[in-house]
Amino acid sequence: MLSTTDHAEPLGRREQNKVDTRHAIADAAFDLARSVGPGAITVDQIAGRAGVSRRTFFNYFRSAEDALxxxxxxxxxxxxxxxxxxxxxxxxxxxxxxxxxxxxxxxxxxxxxxxxxxxxxxxxxxxxxxxxxxxxxxxxxxxxxxxxxxxxxxxxxxxxxxxxxxxxxxxxxxxxxxxxxxxxxxxxxxxxxxxxxxxxxxxxxxxxxxxxxxxxxxx
Amino acid sequence: MLSTTDHAEPLGRREQNKVDTRHAIADAAFDLARSVGPGAITVDQIAGRAGVSRRTFFNYFRSAEDALxxxxxxxxxxxxxxxxxxxxxxxxxxxxxxxxxxxxxxxxxxxxxxxxxxxxxxxxxxxxxxxxxxxxxxxxxxxxxxxxxxxxxxxxxxxxxxxxxxxxxxxxxxxxxxxxxxxxxxxxxxxxxxxxxxxxxxxxxxxxxxxxxxxxxxx
DNA sequence: CGGGAAGTTGCACACCGTGCAACAAAGGCG
DNA sequence: CGCCTTTGTTGCACGGTGTGCAACTTCCCG
CATH class of the missing domain: 1.10.357.10 (Tetracycline Repressor, domain 2)
Known part of the structure; x- marks a missing residue:
């Protein structure tokens, strides 16, 4: 089974946090889209569920759809x-x-x-x-x-x-x-x-x- | 030369107005995009130049880009x-x-x-x-x-x-x-x-x- | 003409996207 | 370790977006 996470590069704390945050946001967005439909999600909801601020969301993605x-x-x-x-x-x-x-x-x-x-x-x-x-x-x-x-x-x-x-x-x-x-x-x-x-x-x-x-x- | 406007159907006042308005909005949007760049145009500008209200713009197009x-x-x-x-x-x-x-x-x-x-x-x-x-x-x-x-x-x-x-x-x-x-x-x-x-x-x-x-x- | 259908408009409201400055976490160095 | 720099997060403010709604105007048709 191919994995998307088997790059065995030693990441620093900084890099790892960014990867984790990005992942958390993407997952939160997908979960929300599944439950309430892709048209009904807001950035606030995604950010809240991912445990970051609204502003941080926009540091990672340009829009809610981009996170999907x-x-x-x-x-x-x-x-x-x-x-x-x-x-x-x-x-x-x-x-x-x-x-x-x-x-x-x-x-x-x-x-x-x-x-x-x-x-x-x-x-x-x-x-x-x-x-x-x-x-x-x-x-x-x-x-x-x-x-x-x-x-x-x-x-x-x-x-x-x-x-x-x-x-x-x-x-x-x-x-x-x-x-x-x-x-x-x-x-x-x-x-x-x-x-x-x-x-x-x-x-x-x-x-x-x-x-x-x-x-x-x-x- | 092919023309996009040679459908010789007799349009009522209503239909013709809609066609004209749509055309006016599209032209206004394109002109604006040419002059200030496609990233800098706002719906208000387009609507203003086309001679319709902001609200009417959204009756015809979902976004500024759509008008283009x-x-x-x-x-x-x-x-x-x-x-x-x-x-x-x-x-x-x-x-x-x-x-x-x-x-x-x-x-x-x-x-x-x-x-x-x-x-x-x-x-x-x-x-x-x-x-x-x-x-x-x-x-x-x-x-x-x-x-x-x-x-x-x-x-x-x-x-x-x-x-x-x-x-x-x-x-x-x-x-x-x-x-x-x-x-x-x-x-x-x-x-x-x-x-x-x-x-x-x-x-x-x-x-x-x-x-x-x-x-x-x-x- | 008169009345209903279709279209326009202003308004309100929630949400979007971003510059900015304050703050916090991570990494490097003596 | 303590300090400093670098990098990332956060709240805030502000202008722009997209839409429901109700009032108003225009068109069509009998």
Missing amino acids: TVRTDTFLELALEVFGQMPQDEPLFDSIVRSFSETTRMEGLSLHGELFRMADTNPDLLRAQLHAWERAETRIVGALRRRLGAAASDLYLSALVGCVLSCTKAAMRDWAASTPEAGDDSGKQLEARILASLTMLRDGFADPVAIDDGPPAGS | TVRTDTFLELALEVFGQMPQDEPLFDSIVRSFSETTRMEGLSLHGELFRMADTNPDLLRAQLHAWERAETRIVGALRRRLGAAASDLYLSALVGCVLSCTKAAMRDWAASTPEAGDDSGKQLEARILASLTMLRDGFADPVAIDDGPPAGS
Whole structure:
């Protein structure tokens, strides 16, 4: 199981406090959004539950919705990190598919689905999520540029990355919509969808690819 | 030249006033954003310049940034409309490419580039723009569903549309970045970029496609 | 004309986002 | 350890945002 907290760097008191506070705020925001709905939360509530002042909240996040995108950010950050560890001589698409597949094994995946569903009913949260994907796009373009060198044009790179992320997003959307209840193997189901959408992308969308959800339930 | 105002439907006084007011607000917002920067505008300023009350502004738009996405909305709406007029038996990708190509001939295209550049320096505006593309995505998925019937899965459709829009977005970004000054043929340059990115998409990003900017200057 | 439907406006109110200055905690150093 | 610097937290104030509501105006239609 991939963990988001296994960077074994010795943090000073200062750094650690900041990480903890950030975590506390993000958790408080998510809990509140779950209980009263993402549209009804206020910064005061989040700050109160996280045990910090309203002012401190704004030292960490620009808005209540931003505190809810932490999970999305770490997911995408993790995917980028995993991508960086792929062998350079592997075909590009294989690296990409494997990066996201690995990443779907991260902890707390079902909460991501919940977040996706929340965004369906709240414009501001949706915007924050879209922005998170956009930020990731920029970072990934940079990483790809380092891998591919100057051979690839800006247009090629940003179109490619945009498409890859669009496919992943579509996979997550479809997964979130079709698995409202988190099952044991929801990770597998997401993985299958990501594989399917990225395969369609590689084939230029000539044909739809069926989703292989693994062995039927009960076998 | 495509126009956004040639729907020859006889509007009543009520409808016409609303259209005019909406237009006035959008123009006021854009003018202000140009002069003082998109981050420095207030709703009061926009409302004042448009000749309506602050309260009325919020009857039309949810935020100052939303008033700036009208151009993006009409661009995408127009593309969808054009797409609807393509022959049903034409290959899908050809229809898509032609739809956007036609749409680049719309009026006031250079202002779109300006808007893209504004979004680079203003997170809220960027979010509003991303949201506009997202809304269009939903509408286009619906239109495609009607064209393709039940044969296509949800995942196929949303991945495809997401990719097409990502490519278009990448083309506009590249175009906006590379043509800070609006030239006579900036429409041609955008068209070439859209064609290139969508061609790469059709070929599964196997190879970068060069941008054909037309005959070199001076010929 | 007259009355109902639709739209605009001012007002009040809660909430947002930020500069600022006072305060507290952490880290470095002799 | 004591002192000082650096970094982070907090309260406060202030202007801006977004919305429910009720009064008012404009439009439409019989």
